[in-house]
Amino acid sequence: MNIGQAIKEARKKAGLTQVDLAATIGITQTSLSQIEVGTINPSPKTIKAICLALNISEALLFILSVDEKDVPQGKEAMYKMLFPSIKKLALDIISNENTEKPDTI
DSSP states (O other), X not given: OOHHHHHXXXXXXXXXXXXXXXXXXTSOHHHHHHXXXXXXXXXXXXXXXXXXXXXXXXXXXXXXXXXXXXSOTTOHHHHHHHHHHHHHXXXXXXXXXXXXXXXXX
16 A cells, blocks of 8 residues: 555645645645655544545545555456556546536626
8 A cells, every 4th residue: 555655646636735735734845745755654643634635535545545566366457457447537536626616606
């Protein structure tokens, strides 16, 4: 599982810099950078704050964090067939949730 990479992808899809997201959730940019590269693991509280800031569910973030080494033996072919589409859909959801504008009258 690569939660840091998932956070980075979600942050970029949301159009935020590390500085922006870090300030929003109350951590340093250095800490966020370390999370994204996998040097440190985010706490459950930090994951929740990141998801709130990115306007996504924790489940969506965890879907993005799945990688091939997490897949049970014998299921690799199915993963390779399905996961690229699932990941694209998840990233599209993030983009759409963060670019939708309220309807005006």
